[in-house]
Amino acid sequence: MTQLNRRTMLRGLVNGAKVAMALPLLDIFLDVNGQAMAATGQRIPVRFGTWIWGCGFVPERWVPTSEGADYTMPVDLEPLAPYRKQMAILTGFDVKLDGVANKPHVTGNLGLRTGVPVPNETVRAPTLDVLIGEAMGQGTRFGSIELSASGIERSYSFRGAGSPNPSETSPLALYQRIFGEGFQDPNAASFTPDPEVMVRKSVLSAVAEDRQRLMKTLGASDRQRMDEYFTAVRELEQRLELQLQPPARLENFTKPKAPEKTVVDGDIENVMINHKIMAGLLAQALACNQTRVFNMLFSDTTSNLRRSASSDTHHTLTHEEPVNPKLGYQEQSAWFAAQSMVACRDFVDALAGIKEGDGTLLDNTLLFAHSDCSIAKAHAVEGIPMMVIGGAGGRVRTGFHKAGRADSAARVGLSLQQAMGVQVEKWGTGSMDTNRTVTELVA
Secondary structure (H helix, E strand, C coil): CHHHCHHHHHHHHHHHHCCCCCCCCCCCCECCCCCEECCCCCECCCEEEEEECCCECCHHHHCCCCCECCCCCCHHHHHHHHHHHHEEEEECCECCCCCCCCCCCCHHHHHHHHCCCCCCCCCCCCCHHHHHHHHHCCCCCCCCEEEECCCCCCCCCECCCCCECCCECCHHHHHHHHHCCCCCCCCCCCCCCCHHHHHHHHHHHHHHHCHHHHHCCCCHHHHHHHHHHHHHHHHHHHHHHHHCCCCCCCCCCCCCCCCCCCCCCCEHHHHHHHHHHHHHHHHHHHHCCCCCEEEEECCCCCCCCECCCCCCEHHHHHHHCCCECCCCECHHHHHHHHHHHHHHHHHHHHHHCCEECCEECHHHEEEEEECCCCEHHHCCCCCCCEEEECCHHHCECCCEEEECCCCECHHHHHHHHHHCCCCCCCECCHHHCECCCCCCCEC
């Protein structure tokens, strides 16, 4: 076993996985109807992403008082009113506990993303964005792009136990990753494959060929980990193969300019600025097929957002701020919850601002927005607020409010997966297990 030098081999693979990968061969010249690719007849690609804000909401300011299409837009959702017909508001769905103690700010968030009751960050279950990304197939430079606007270097996208996909935390770092070294302008006059990429692809191929030899020496647990790892390696190989081919020209695309360096911290003024810039860069990345899957963390589940010159974070206020007797809720905490919805509108604006065919990037995106809890003061995982925004290329129906009435939140996750092409009839474990979709949502 010591002759295998497993650590050295894996270190080589990790270093190889960090190489810059170029654009795929994607022909998105559109047909005369503006809905499909002229060369292949395939439709414009559909994208999937999640947008997370921490520490929940104030129910009376967020939950509509009626269901269906004719609901009254609650005050905290008013910034999103221009997208009313492109939104589905989902309330009253619970993450079940199965008799196990709630893990504050973890159970709700990962529960609705994995379908597992009371998970922690070592849960052996992929998050739904990973499952959807696998079903959508390869053909992009990045399997997914994770972003964090409030300076917290983390994400809630997991392929397996203890392996979250890393997040970019600054607009400049995001720009350099996407549009810096390794980016091939689809409208450049010429194309020259990078010889270093050819070498790296050869190394990955050679390592992959040794997989069976290594697997025979490992126990069951290590084999499972290596299966997960080599799945990622195979995906990387496919993307490196695409880098050796010239990208197709892309109409209506101009490479964005690098943003100025910004302050990255939890000050909400800085967070709103960084978030808006990152949303614009991500939208451009989606438009030129750098990725089709993304995860945007506006604020961490233990929200570190704070006002300028204040040391009280949003999270601290949810626990320590007294309830305003006239309003019936925590006024300062409610302000942060409301600002989160303004930020969500900014994000949706970025998607809606890019034209694709006879519609927009938003029309071809399914955005799943959610928090980690409902009432943060109690760490409640009952009725976690969720929204589906965008057209998903016609795969979902929107323009309504649906109350879950304490049903499993996994119904939403199952619906999203089926809408995005995952071949799954039921999803979740324990009391989260369900074969019922939200029928109003799935087209």
